[in-house]
Amino acid sequence: MNIVKVNTKSSCYNINISSGRLKHINESIPIDTTSIAIITNNTISSMYIDIIKSSLKSIHKPIIEICLPEGEEYKNLHTLNIIFDNLLKNNFDRKSLLIAFGGGVIGDITGFAASVYMRGIRFIQIPTTLLAQIDSSVGGKTAVNHILGKNMIGSFYQPISVEIDIDVLNTLPKREISAGLAEMIKYGLIIDKNFWEWCENHIKNLINLDQNHLIYAIKRSCELKSFVVSKDEKENNLRAILNFGHTFGHAIESVLGYGKWLHGEAVACGMIQAAELSSNILNLKRSDVERIRSMIKNINCPILAPKIDIEKWLHAMKVDKKNTNGEINFVLLPEIGSSIIKSVSNKDIINTILITSTI
Amino acid sequence: MNIVKVNTKSSCYNINISSGRLKHINESIPIDTTSIAIITNNTISSMYIDIIKSSLKSIHKPIIEICLPEGEEYKNLHTLNIIFDNLLKNNFDRKSLLIAFGGGVIGDITGFAASVYMRGIRFIQIPTTLLAQIDSSVGGKTAVNHILGKNMIGSFYQPISVEIDIDVLNTLPKREISAGLAEMIKYGLIIDKNFWEWCENHIKNLINLDQNHLIYAIKRSCELKSFVVSKDEKENNLRAILNFGHTFGHAIESVLGYGKWLHGEAVACGMIQAAELSSNILNLKRSDVERIRSMIKNINCPILAPKIDIEKWLHAMKVDKKNTNGEINFVLLPEIGSSIIKSVSNKDIINTILITSTI
Numbered sequence: 001m002n003i004v005k006v007n008t009k010s011s012c013y014n015i016n017i018s019s020g021r022l023k024h025i026n027e028s029i030p031i032d033t034t035s036i037a038i039i040t041n042n043t044i045s046s047m048y049i050d051i052i053k054s055s056l057k058s059i060h061k062p063i064i065e066i067c068l069p070e071g072e073e074y075k076n077l078h079t080l081n082i083i084f085d086n087l088l089k090n091n092f093d094r095k096s097l098l099i100a101f102g103g104g105v106i107g108d109i110t111g112f113a114a115s116v117y118m119r120g121i122r123f124i125q126i127p128t129t130l131l132a133q134i135d136s137s138v139g140g141k142t143a144v145n146h147i148l149g150k151n152m153i154g155s156f157y158q159p160i161s162v163e164i165d166i167d168v169l170n171t172l173p174k175r176e177i178s179a180g181l182a183e184m185i186k187y188g189l190i191i192d193k194n195f196w197e198w199c200e201n202h203i204k205n206l207i208n209l210d211q212n213h214l215i216y217a218i219k220r221s222c223e224l225k226s227f228v229v230s231k232d233e234k235e236n237n238l239r240a241i242l243n244f245g246h247t248f249g250h251a252i253e254s255v256l257g258y259g260k261w262l263h264g265e266a267v268a269c270g271m272i273q274a275a276e277l278s279s280n281i282l283n284l285k286r287s288d289v290e291r292i293r294s295m296i297k298n299i300n301c302p303i304l305a306p307k308i309d310i311e312k313w314l315h316a317m318k319v320d321k322k323n324t325n326g327e328i329n330f331v332l333l334p335e336i337g338s339s340i341i342k343s344v345s346n347k348d349i350i351n352t353i354l355i356t357s358t359i
Numbered sequence: 360m361n362i363v364k365v366n367t368k369s370s371c372y373n374i375n376i377s378s379g380r381l382k383h384i385n386e387s388i389p390i391d392t393t394s395i396a397i398i399t400n401n402t403i404s405s406m407y408i409d410i411i412k413s414s415l416k417s418i419h420k421p422i423i424e425i426c427l428p429e430g431e432e433y434k435n436l437h438t439l440n441i442i443f444d445n446l447l448k449n450n451f452d453r454k455s456l457l458i459a460f461g462g463g464v465i466g467d468i469t470g471f472a473a474s475v476y477m478r479g480i481r482f483i484q485i486p487t488t489l490l491a492q493i494d495s496s497v498g499g500k501t502a503v504n505h506i507l508g509k510n511m512i513g514s515f516y517q518p519i520s521v522e523i524d525i526d527v528l529n530t531l532p533k534r535e536i537s538a539g540l541a542e543m544i545k546y547g548l549i550i551d552k553n554f555w556e557w558c559e560n561h562i563k564n565l566i567n568l569d570q571n572h573l574i575y576a577i578k579r580s581c582e583l584k585s586f587v588v589s590k591d592e593k594e595n596n597l598r599a600i601l602n603f604g605h606t607f608g609h610a611i612e613s614v615l616g617y618g619k620w621l622h623g624e625a626v627a628c629g630m631i632q633a634a635e636l637s638s639n640i641l642n643l644k645r646s647d648v649e650r651i652r653s654m655i656k657n658i659n660c661p662i663l664a665p666k667i668d669i670e671k672w673l674h675a676m677k678v679d680k681k682n683t684n685g686e687i688n689f690v691l692l693p694e695i696g697s698s699i700i701k702s703v704s705n706k707d708i709i710n711t712i713l714i715t716s717t718i
Binding site: 088112141235 | 444
């Protein structure tokens with residue numbers, strides 16, 4: 001099995017990566033666990049819950065399953081309360097364990113529920129989308145959305161382990177594989193030129209879900225993310241570079257309505273926009289901007305932003321958590337493999353939007 | 360000024376105690392604060408907000424006031440969302456500051472809001488009830504209630520300072536002074552026999568709000584609470600002794616409906632019940648049980664529990680966060696000034712309820 005060790009100020013834990021990991025989930029349950037809630041959705045549950053339940057049989061603990069409605073639009077305080085209702089009705093206590101079994105939405109909301117139920121209980125991440133496996137399940141950011149902004153309510157709270165079974169990717173829609181690959185190449189762009197070039201050379205193998213290539217790329221992505229998180233768990237400085245492409249991306253998601261574009265698709269397009277902005281104000285080479293655009297095209301993600309009023313773009317970007325003092329901050333690339341954070345004038349933002357959007 | 364230093368694993372900060380502290384609140388605002396929200400209720404606001412606003416004028420920051428509905432029954436996710444709405448509408452960012460200006464309800468909900476807004480922003484406690492000054496504002500427990508249990512949703516999150524102005528106690532209803540004194544004598548009972556005896560000897564001065572006695576007793580209470588919290592911030596063991604009287608007390612509050620009895624009144628009665636239980640199974644001296652009963656009477660708190668069905672008592676006590684494995688745990692006194700945690704049989708619990716309740 002491939003293991004990535006995550007060390008943050010608040011805790012340390014393993015990311016276990018393998019084919020067939022679901023069957024061995026019982027190995028990761030702490031012995032003093034009093035009860036377990038598997039938090040999931042109908043799609044995942046119908047395909048895989050039996051494998052997990054069968055593995056958990058051996059440890060003889062009470063288990064409940066909580067199926068949440070699917071989609072980013074349900075990642076809110078109301079759905080959170082559904083979890084609390086179920087936990088309290090079933091007398092879940094401080095030694096109970098939550099298992100987040102699903103994509104980023106399930107992981108974010110389950111992590112947040114675990115962080116505040118009785119002021120914090122343990123949880124395990126079993127991410128079932130590529131995006132969740134390489135990004136949202138790693139690093140301990142939990143959140144729900146508010147009608148006025150994405151991920152505005154949440155916490156920094158680490159799982160006791162992350163369990164990645166690459167077999168589940170075989171049933172994932174192609175569109176979601178593409179969205180996950182977008183976040184994967186992001187790591188290369190912001191911090192590891194070698195990994196970016198490896199991705200350029202092996203993108204076909206990744207799209208075709210070749211097992212060895214997948215495991216290498218997922219492991220490297222988790223290593224890069226946990227390196228950044230271990231340096232700066234609470235996003236006081238370095239961690240913010242992980243938001244490359246996200247300022248534009250979040251604005252697209254929030255204006256179109258969550259769920260219309262996948263998060264990874266919005267970030268993919270946002271990375272092209274951030275690359276254009278980098279070219280404009282940091283002199284990122286034009287050839288590199290085109291390499292990025294061509295990679296996004298190869299992974300079948302959108303290369304043009306949707307048509308949105310400039311006022312709406314700016315308003316949506318203004319509520320980004322990276323901002324302070326009303327200035328809009330962006331993660332930008334001086335070159336591929338290196339990134340900085342910089343506040344940008346409205347004029348430069350507007351120019352970039354005009355050249356990167358559908359007319 | 361009197362200062363108590365609080366050191367926990369996650370942070371350290373001061374509790375500043377004086378007469379007239381409100382006028383100097385500007386001294387405690389961090390220089391990089393971008394905006395301030397004072398979270399309060401109409402009663403407190405109408406009496407004291409001008410003093411705070413006038414002090415804050417000198418630091419030239421945008422200030423908003425958020426008035427919440429009054430009472431424990433509004434300490435829930437819905438009211439929390441009112442806070443988020445206001446913060447987001449006013450573009451509050453990660454360098455914004457919340458000020459909890461009120462009693463325990465305001466402090467608990469503001470602290471929780473601060474801990475999860477954008478995954479955590481800074482906040483200051485200005486407790487305006489005696490109970491909040493000596494108990495809920497100290498130690499970083501934040502929470503809201505769930506319909507199935509009190510304080511079930513929350514976090515451990517420390518303020519950057521606690522500002523106690525004893526002058527505000529002059530306008531506090533007598534009943535609330537009594538409720539605060541109940542938690543004050545609790546500290547003596549569980550951990551400091553000398554302080555218990557000092558309280559016995561000076562209870563009249565405290566009831567009459569004598570300034571010097573008040574400052575001494577508030578400071579000593581804060582010292583005792585922060586000593587316990589510094590040893591065990593997240594209530595893995597020692598901190599649970601602070602719940603002396605609370606297992607019965609919470610049940611009373613939850614069955615009667617929050618707000619009917621004040622929290623301190625329910626705890627006062629619960630302490631008599633826990634003392635009787637201690638006498639029954641730990642041989643706490645009968646004379647000590649009577650000293651406790653007589654003290655509760657002297658501070659004008661209830662000495663008899665309300666008439667409640669046994670089933671309802673047990674059910675309400677079963678959802679207490681101290682419990683694990685379905686057993687009900689109690690904080691009990693082997694003698695005055697010392698405490699232990701012990702699971703108790705239903706039979707012993709029922710016996711105690713029968714001899715301590717209104718027939």
